[in-house]
Amino acid sequence: MPLQNRVQPDGEIIAHPARGGFMGNRGILHDENGLHPKRRWAHQNWVCCVLSFKGRRRQLMAPRHYTELFFLDEAVAFAAGHRPCAECRAADYRRFRACCDVSGPAAALDRQLHSERAVPRVFQQRRHADVAMHDLPDGSFVLDHEGQSGVLFGDAFHRYQPSGYGPAQPRPRGRVTLLTPPSSVAAFRNGYRPQIALKDAGD
Template sequence: MPLQNRVQPDGEIIAHPARGGFMGNRGILHDEGGLHPKRRWAHQNWVCCVLSFKGRQRRLMAPRHYTELFFFDEAVAFAAGHRPCAECRSADYRLFRACCDVPGPAAALDRQLHAERAVPRVFQQRRHAEVEARDLPTGSFILDHEGRCGVLFGDAFYPYAPSGYGSAKPRPCGHVTLLTPPSSVAAFRAGYRPQIALKDSVD
């Protein structure tokens, strides 16, 4: 049975059998019974990591260790509020910081992202409504006019499902609801290109 550790762009954490493309960390979110029913973060340092680094091996959801979270691709990780890890993805982290308009140390970036991604005390995703779709760069996750969650890629909108992306639709016109934190969107606009697994798309 799959563990409840697959993070969705809309903030939900589900159990799903498909393998993720990246791993993430928000601290200890589980106990002996599995994922805590309400807790969704333990600190503000939400990182997005590679699946393999220096041969390290981990037992998933081990007691008193951080909860390993997984994302379909990097665009999903950004939508959920994560940023590149400074250790296992040091080059991506440096590029993201260079493209992101948030000065200061990593802690300052994490505070900014947390304010943009999370509703305090209720552990819910903060969403940004009334954003003009035509102004959003590739890699931005949105809810379209029909409430479908998906990623923007050029002039197309790809609806998202836990197992991959659906067929391309025209980019929506007018205002949409933005899921990706605005600071990450600003980094995309300035040249950071998040990995989007469109080759694994499904109909």
């Protein structure tokens, strides 16, 4: 039975058997009964990590250890509010910081991202409504006009599914609801290219 540790771009964390492409950390979110029914973070430095690093091995959801979260790809991790880990993804972290409009130490970046991704005290995702579609770069996650989440790539919109993306559809027109925090979108616009699990994205 799969563990409840697969993060969705809309902020939900579900149980799903498909393997993720990246791992994440927000602190200890589980106990002996599994994921806490309401708690969705324990600190503000939400990181996105590689699946393998220096031969380290972990027991998933071990007692009193951080909850290992998983994402389909890096674009989903960004939509959920994470940023590259400065340890296992040091080069990506440096590239992201160089493209990001937030200056100062990592803690300053994490505070900014947290203000853009989370609604305080209710542990819900903050969404950004009424955003102009034409101004959004590849890798941004939005809700289409039917309320379905998906990623933008080129002239196409790909609806998200936990097991992968649906076929290319025309980009929604007009104004949409943005899931990816604006600071991450700014980094995409300035040259950071998030990994997207699409065949036509080179993955």
